[in-house]
Amino acid sequence: MTIAVVDYGMGNLRSVAKALEHVAEGQPVQVTSSADDIRNAARVVFPGQGAARDCMHELIQRDLQDVVLQAAREKPFLGICMGMQVLLDYSEENAGINCLGLYGGDVRFFGNDLRAANGTRLKVPHMGWNQVQQTVDHPLWQGIEDNSRFYFVHSYYMNPEDHSLVTGTTTHGINFVSAIGRNNVFAVQFHPEKSARDGLQLLKNFSRWNGK
Amino acid sequence: MSLAKRIIPCLDVKDGRVVKGVKFVDIRDAGDPVEVARRYDREGADEITFLDITASSDNRDTIVHVVEKVAEQVFIPLTVGGGIRKIEDVRLLLNAGADKVAINTAAVFNPDFVKQASDRVGSQCIVVAIDAKKVSAEGESDRWEIFTHGGRKTTGLDAVEWAGKMAAFGAGEILLTSMDRDGTKSGFDLALTRAISDAVPVPVIASGGVGNLQHLVDGIIEGHAEAVLAASIFHFAEYTVQQAKEHMARCGIEVRL
Structure with a gap:
């Protein structure tokens, strides 16, 4: 019943692993870049932090694209931040990067002149605690109140072609997709491992989720 | 529904222990970083910043261990600053559990380092810390310059221009400390905070001078900061983070309660 945290050299894997260990009773958490470990795990967490180009480069370098995609097709799979964005076809970051293409759509820059409804200029990166509106009931939202705040830090947002993927939205100048889910896949733009109680609840829900 | 303004307690860490310098001279010992971080987390802190004031000398690894220990128990964002000069320093701290690193002096001496680091790990992990001091005389229009070495050495760089350059x-994020106010408890330099917040597209954290809860409110409303950082008012339990947030909420500021 291992939870594999995919290590491709990008970001705060230790925090993700520690947060999972904190909530996933009896399930070993393994930070790994081994394709076999990912194949053998009961659950896979695909985190990510950093630039899209480097994320894709490191995944390719470690030959992990296929095994990650395979996991996303067959077992409980949680994408976090960049690990959510690269599930789409393409990101605008770093002058344009092709991504994993599990879902149609692209990842776009918030822009340098982002404004709130009242005209106030908004800062980019979108950094801090913002509310997530739960657009569907989902096992991963269990025990988390609608419009709870989670910690975000990103300058790009995902724009999936298929809106039935959307499980949560957030407003920062625009209303953007902050969580998606389909079958055994759930993915979030925010960092549950850094989102205090509600973030830990989401990870706990994932650790008990059968992917349905 | 919008992004909450953040309250960030700051811990100055020396040799693995929390200290707080007043004007960078007097230092009082106030405990174990893990315990203090846990307390702030329980009180509702939005993030915690560690400034490693031993970093320029030997003990480089101490702060890495502190971050590792804190990140095992505290599940909110952690920023680490002090002595970060190489991309390896950045990677080491991020891997230990830090979410952001604050680059200060190294940015002044090698601005390209900021470019390299953000290109490698993403802008969202890179905070540039700016220590600014007013250099304009009474009656002149306001002008601040960047200082290094704990406020002792000027660089001749205009603070507002420098902040814009660092964002570019x-x-x-910009962590802006007024060296005139740091340790004085007389409030942020609001003109400086506003000048820089209005000039850059990225969030600005106001720092230096907080002595009461109204100062935090002023930093957001008058200084246009996205976040406010304070040490001693929380550190010596004059106020809890929760009290600070309640006060900000009463003043109409959106906070995470």
Whole structure:
């Protein structure tokens, strides 16, 4: 019943692993870049932090694209931040990067002149605690109140072609997709491992989720 | 529904222990970083910043261990600053559990480092710390310059221009400290905070001078900061983070309660 945290050299894997260990009773958490470990795990967490180009480069370098995609097709799979964005076809970051293409759509820059409804200029990166509106009931939202705040830090947002993927939205100048889910896949733009109680609840829900 | 303004307690860490310098001279010992971080987390802190004031000398690894220990128990964002000069320093701290690193002096001496670091790990992990001091005389229009070495050495760089340059080079956030106010408890330099907040597209954290809860409110409303950082008012339990947030909420500021 291992939870594999995919290590491709990008970001705060230790925090993700520690947060999972904190909530996933009896399930070993393994930070790994081994394709076999990912194949053998009961659950896979695909985190990510950093630039899209480097994320894709490191995944390719470690030959992990296929095994990650395979996991996303067959077992409980949680994408976090960049690990959510690269599930789409393409990101605008770093002058344009092709991504994993599990879902149609692209990842776009918030822009340098982002404004709130009242005209106030908004800062980019979108950094801090913002509310997530739960657009569907989902096992991963269990025990988390609608419009709870989670910690975000990103300058790009995902724009999936298929809106039935959307499980949560957030407003920062625009209303953007902050969580998606389909079958055994759930993915979030925010960092549950850094989102205090509600973030830990989401990870706990994932650790008990059968992917349905 | 919008992004909450953040309250960030700051811990100055020396040799693995929390200290707080007043004007960078007097230092009082106030405990174990893990315990203090846990307390702030329980009180509702939005993030915690560690400034490693031993970093320029030997003990480089101490702060890495502190971050590792804190990140095992505290599940909110952690920023680490002090002595970060190489991309390896950045990677080491991020891997230990830090979410952001604050680059200060190294940015002044090698601005391209900010570009390299943000290109490698993403702007969102790179905070540029700016220590600014007013250099304009009474009656002149306001002007602040960047200082290094704990406020002792001027660089001749205009603070507002420098902040803009750092944002353009990939800083995801600016941690702005007024060296005139740091340790004085007389409030942020609001003119400085506003000048820089209005000039850059990225979030600005106001720092230096907080002595009461109204100062935090002023930093947001008058200084236009996205976040406020304070040490001693929380550190010596004059106020809890929760009290600070309640006060900000009463003043109409959106906070995470």
